[in-house]
Amino acid sequence: MNKTGKPVIQIRDLKVHFPVFGGVFLGKVAEVKAVDGISFDLLEGETLGLVGESGCGKTTVGRAIINILRSTAPDVIVGGEVLFHTDNGTVDVANMNKRRMRHYRSMVQMIFQDPYASLNPRLTVARIVEEPLLIHTKMNKAQREERIGWLLEKVGLDPEQAQRYPHEFSGGQRQRIGIARALATNPKVIIADEPVSALDVSIQAQVINQLQDLQDELGLTFLFIAHDLSVVEHISQRIEVMYLGHIVEIGPSDMVYNDPRHPYTKALLSAVPLPDPKGAAGRQRIILTGDVPTPLHKPSGCPFRTRCPIAKPICAEHLPPLEDHGGGRLVACPWVK
Amino acid sequence: MKKEKITEYKSESVFRKRLRRFRSLKRGYYSFLIIVTLYVISFFCPLLMNHKALIVKYEGKLYFPAFKYHPGKFFGQDIYGEANYRDLKGQFDVERRGNWVLMPPYPYGPYETLLDKTGEPPNPPSKDHWFGTDDRGRDVFVRLAYGFNVSISFAICVLVVAYSIGITIGASLGYFGGRFDIIFQRFIEIWSAMPFLYTVMIVASIVLPNFGLLVLVLCLFRWMGMTYYMRGEFYREKAKDYVQAAIAMGATDRKVIFKHILPNALTPVITFAPFNLVVFIGSLVGLDFLGFGLPPPTPSWGELIRQGMANIFSWWLVLFTFTALFFTLILVVFVGEAVRQAFDPRAFSRLR
Numbered sequence: 001m002n003k004t005g006k007p008v009i010q011i012r013d014l015k016v017h018f019p020v021f022g023g024v025f026l027g028k029v030a031e032v033k034a035v036d037g038i039s040f041d042l043l044e045g046e047t048l049g050l051v052g053e054s055g056c057g058k059t060t061v062g063r064a065i066i067n068i069l070r071s072t073a074p075d076v077i078v079g080g081e082v083l084f085h086t087d088n089g090t091v092d093v094a095n096m097n098k099r100r101m102r103h104y105r106s107m108v109q110m111i112f113q114d115p116y117a118s119l120n121p122r123l124t125v126a127r128i129v130e131e132p133l134l135i136h137t138k139m140n141k142a143q144r145e146e147r148i149g150w151l152l153e154k155v156g157l158d159p160e161q162a163q164r165y166p167h168e169f170s171g172g173q174r175q176r177i178g179i180a181r182a183l184a185t186n187p188k189v190i191i192a193d194e195p196v197s198a199l200d201v202s203i204q205a206q207v208i209n210q211l212q213d214l215q216d217e218l219g220l221t222f223l224f225i226a227h228d229l230s231v232v233e234h235i236s237q238r239i240e241v242m243y244l245g246h247i248v249e250i251g252p253s254d255m256v257y258n259d260p261r262h263p264y265t266k267a268l269l270s271a272v273p274l275p276d277p278k279g280a281a282g283r284q285r286i287i288l289t290g291d292v293p294t295p296l297h298k299p300s301g302c303p304f305r306t307r308c309p310i311a312k313p314i315c316a317e318h319l320p321p322l323e324d325h326g327g328g329r330l331v332a333c334p335w336v337k
Numbered sequence: 338m339k340k341e342k343i344t345e346y347k348s349e350s351v352f353r354k355r356l357r358r359f360r361s362l363k364r365g366y367y368s369f370l371i372i373v374t375l376y377v378i379s380f381f382c383p384l385l386m387n388h389k390a391l392i393v394k395y396e397g398k399l400y401f402p403a404f405k406y407h408p409g410k411f412f413g414q415d416i417y418g419e420a421n422y423r424d425l426k427g428q429f430d431v432e433r434r435g436n437w438v439l440m441p442p443y444p445y446g447p448y449e450t451l452l453d454k455t456g457e458p459p460n461p462p463s464k465d466h467w468f469g470t471d472d473r474g475r476d477v478f479v480r481l482a483y484g485f486n487v488s489i490s491f492a493i494c495v496l497v498v499a500y501s502i503g504i505t506i507g508a509s510l511g512y513f514g515g516r517f518d519i520i521f522q523r524f525i526e527i528w529s530a531m532p533f534l535y536t537v538m539i540v541a542s543i544v545l546p547n548f549g550l551l552v553l554v555l556c557l558f559r560w561m562g563m564t565y566y567m568r569g570e571f572y573r574e575k576a577k578d579y580v581q582a583a584i585a586m587g588a589t590d591r592k593v594i595f596k597h598i599l600p601n602a603l604t605p606v607i608t609f610a611p612f613n614l615v616v617f618i619g620s621l622v623g624l625d626f627l628g629f630g631l632p633p634p635t636p637s638w639g640e641l642i643r644q645g646m647a648n649i650f651s652w653w654l655v656l657f658t659f660t661a662l663f664f665t666l667i668l669v670v671f672v673g674e675a676v677r678q679a680f681d682p683r684a685f686s687r688l689r
Contacts, residue, residue, distance in 0.1 A: 026519065066585045072576050074515035105587035118578035121351055122600045132586045164348040181582065 005044035008085055008189055008221050009065060009108075013037050015079035016060050016069065020296070032295050034060040036245035037080070042189065047215065047222040049236030049253065051229055051268070055292060057245040058225045059113075062191040065223070066110050067093055067101070084108070106136040109182035113194040115174035119166040125152070125177055126162035132184040151180040156210055172203035176210070183214065189221045197228060208235055229272045233257045238328075241265045244303040245295060247322065251329030261331045264304050302333075310335055358679040365675020368668040372489075379486035386479045388446035390422035392439040403441075445476040447483040447636045459644070459651040469653040472644050475634075477653060481661050483636035488665070491552065491631075492617035496610060499556040503563025504599075504606060510564065511571025512594055518568070525561050533558045534627075541629040548631060555620060562613070563606065570602035608680050611673030615666050622662065638662055 016035040019028045035057040042048055050058050063069050069076050082093040084104055091100055109132075112118035119128055129148045133139055139147065149159035155176040166174055175195060182190055192211070196204040212235060215222060226232045232239055233253055240250040241264065249262040260266045267286040288307045293299055299306050305315040312335070322330040325337065349357075360366050383403060384391065393400040395412055402422060409416040412425055426438035445451065445466070451474045452458075458474035460466065468477035506525075510518045540546065540554055574580060575598060583597050624630035625639025633640070638658050645655030 063581075068581050068584050071581065071584050074513070102587050105585065110582065110585050112578040112582060114578055118582055120579040120583075120597055120601070124348070131583065131588065135587050165350060167351075168348065178582075181586075185586070 005046060006085070007041035008044045009042040009223075010039075010083040010085070011041070011061075011065070011080070012039050012083065013080035014039070014061065014064060014082065015077070016057070016064050017077040017079075018073055019075050019077065021075075030296055031077075033245050033298060034295060035064065036298070038242070038245070038247045039080075040240060040247065040250060042221060042223055043238075044188075044221055045215075045219060046238060047224050047236040049232035049239045050223060050225045050242060051227060051232050051239060052242035053227060053268075053292060055295070056242045057295075058227075058242055059193055061242075062110065062193045062223060062225050065093070066108055066191055067104075068110075102136070106132070106185040107187050108189045108191065109185070109187040111175070111178050111182050111190060111192045111195045114198050115171050115178055116198075118178050119174055121166055124163050124165055125157075125169075128166070128177060129162075129180050129184055132181060136185045147184070148180075151183055152177075154183065154214065155180045156206075170203075171199050172207060175199060175203075175207055179207075179211070179214070183218070186218070187220070189223070191223045191225070193225045194227070195224075196231060197226065204231065211235065229257070229269060241268065244292060244298060246303050246319070246332065247330075248304065248332045249330070250322070251325070251331075252327060255327055255329050261325060261329070261336045262304075262333050263308050263310055263336070267309075355679045359675055362675040362678055365671050365673075365678070368671035369675070372665070372668045372672065375485065376489050379482060379489070382447075382479075382482050382486060385441055386443040386445065386447075386476075386482055387441045388422065388444060388449045389419075390426070390438045390440050393422070393425070394435070394437050396436070443479065445479050447475065447479045448634050449476070450474040451476065459648055459654060461651070462653050468657040469651070471641060471654060472648055472651075477641065477657060480636040480641065481638070481657060484638045484641070485661065485665065487548075487631070487636060488618050488621055488638060489614075491548065491621050492614045494548075494552045495555045495559060495617045495620075496613055498552060499559040499613075500563055500606060500610070502556065502560040504567050506560070507564035507567025508571050508594060508599065508602070511568040512575060512590070512598065514572070522568075525564060529558075529561045531558070537624060537629050545632050546629065548635075551621070551624070551631065555617065559613075559617070563609070566605035566609070567602060570605060571598055574598045574601050604680050608673070608677045611669050611676060615669050615673070618662075618666065618669070 014035055015033070015037050018032040018034060020030040020032060021027065022029040038061065040048075050061065052058050060069070064078060065082055067082075069078065078094065084091050084093055084107070086103075086107070091104070093104065096104060123131075126145075126148050129151055130144055133144050133147060137144075148162060152159045152162060157173060157176050157180070161169075166177065169177065175198075179195075195211070196207050199207060208231065211222070214220060222235075224232060224236055236253050238251065239253050239256040241248050241256070241262065243264050249256060249260070249265045256265060257269065260269050263286075267288050270284065270286045286309065290307050293303070293306055299316070301316040301318055302308070302311070302320050305311040308315070320332045320334050322332045323334070323337070325331050359369075378385075383389075387403060389402045391401070391403050393402055393407075393412070400407060402420065407420050409418060409420040412420050414420055414425065414428075422438055422440060423444055426440055429436040429438055450458075451466075451470060458470050459472050460470045460474070462469040466476050466478065468481065471477055471480065506521070510521055536558070537546075537554055540550070544550065546554070580593060580597055583593050588597070621630060621637070622639040622642070625637040626643050627639075628643070630639055631637050638661065641654055641658040645651065645658065648654060
């Protein structure tokens with residue numbers, strides 16, 4: 001797709017810190033720095049894959065973009081900017097008025113990881129898909145019914161099943177209902193938070209291909225969050241690798257996948273199982289030592305230095321900036337140029 | 338051909354499924370039917386057990402004394418106040434002048450002192466007074482029946498008001514969370530330390546308690562229980578993705594609370610309701626027993642038990658009251674047990 005598309009969403013120095021309360025008077029005793037100063041652009045019409053191991057802050061980035069962090073963590077500290085570009089100009093998500101926020105909510109939607117928890121068990125499929133239409137459009141009942149039928153067909157479900165309840169569907173079907181709900185208001189951007197990791201492998205492929213078809217047809221922009229690199233490589237034009245709240249490498253998908261630069265990306269990619277065992281035998285496995293440090297007490301300087309095979313004493317001094325390696329690739333390690 | 342099968346298939350909501358399961362639990366379901374039927378019947382007590390006649394035919398005209406007051410002189414009786422319809426019936430039957438009186442099946446009222454009986458009240462059970470009379474000569478059977486209605490109505494009122502307060506506060510604690518939650522929880526803790534009986538005594542010494550006031554006082558002390566459960570339910574449901582999805586699509590707080598979370602958070606409300614009903618019935622009986630309850634001469638079970646204690650050899654006072662109380666409470670408990678079982682997610686998923 002067009003790699004020179006203009007940015008739809010720009011993240012500038014985004015920080016998400018969750019305070020930890022404790023002690024007698026429940027004061028703030030620590031901070032979990034889930035996302036610690038990341039910047040990237042989401043370009044129109046692209047699929048940007050966001051990868052990293054569990055707890056690195058991928059989901060938090062997605063939730064910060066659709067602005068639902070405060071609902072579960074009222075005391076969260078969000079810094080930096082999430083800029084949303086529309087035809088009428090640019091707005092910062094943090095200081096939007098109610099009207100603007102409504103519009104933003106209809107433009108940026110999310111597909112959730114767990115298809116069992118993301119659908120209200122008390123509502124029929126029709127009511128679930130109808131809700132965004134009720135909030136954001138002035139359609140009458142007949143128009144809404146028609147749109148629901150159209151959406152269900154688009155995601156590969158039988159519109160005749162609209163009056164059923166979510167528990168009567170399989171995981172893949174439920175995820176399709178979630179996709180239909182996200183598409184209901186004609187959004188521009190979809191944040192897909194590990195949309196297939198809860199599904200069987202055979203279903204994964206179906207759902208991913210469906211997402212790609214929908215992207216081509218409706219001109220969607222995807223931020224595709226995943227920990228499964230092979231899935232991300234299949235769907236994304238660009239890949240962004242996160243580690244402990246920082247971006248360590250970002251670049252076009254084939255470059256990152258075939259020629260990883262950052263030691264963490266290398267380790268991550270060497271852990272991907274290959275379909276051909278013969279090829280896998282010749283490959284060098286990089287096995288990282290130790291566990292991911294807790295985001296409560298992050299290492300000083302480079303967050304990866306405690307497990308990095310090429311770490312030097314100077315790594316502990318300051319955070320390595322993202323350096324341009326050409327071809328649209330940025331890497332946050334000064335030793336791999 | 339496959340399509341036809343799909344349209345024939347009827348989808349069932351979670352609630353429907355639980356309802357069906359509740360119906361299949363025979364003991365609880367029949368208890369529920371019995372208690373509801375008795376309660377509905379108890380609203381017709383004035384037509385079934387009353388000293389006022391249902392219909393009087395007098396001088397070619399029909400009168401309905403159960404609904405309208407007629408003085409005794411009106412029917413030619415030489416008494417003051419309301420007509421005595423039992424006497425009137427006897428009189429008309431002897432006269433045979435085409436006048437007649439239709440009495441209720443059990444022709445004694447709840448407030449009526451039957452001093453024409455032989456001997457000092459309380460009188461033991463007899464053919465006319467199945468459960469005897471109390472220390473003021475009032476029919477115990479009638480008072481038990483009227484008291485049943487009062488007890489259940491009272492418990493339901495307390496339940497509705499206390500639950501409304503508890504659900505609203507618990508829901509907002511769980512939904513909004515943060516500092517509001519922490520501060521309000523401490524307030525609830527302090528509030529629940531207030532002594533119930535002292536407050537009731539103080540209130541009863543200042544004003545004569547009536548039905549509404551007692552409901553209010555009981556609610557003041559019983560709304561906290563539900564807040565804990567609702568707060569927990571809301572905390573849990575709120576973190577689930579379907580709520581997050583609703584917030585992400587821009588649903589208002591009100592809509593998220595009432596359309597999404599509340600229907601999924603009602604399990605503790607429904608499962609606790611019958612057991613709390615038992616508690617509230619017991620509370621009213623206790624208060625009436627101590628004399629801080631409903632004002633006399635309201636028919637009340639607690640007051641009958643108190644009389645039973647004062648007249649310890651009038652065994653019918655205590656025996657019949659306790660029997661009625663026992664069967665009422667055990668029926669409600671059976672219902673509660675069945676509801677709990679019907680809502681149990683484990684048994685539910687196994688038998689699905």
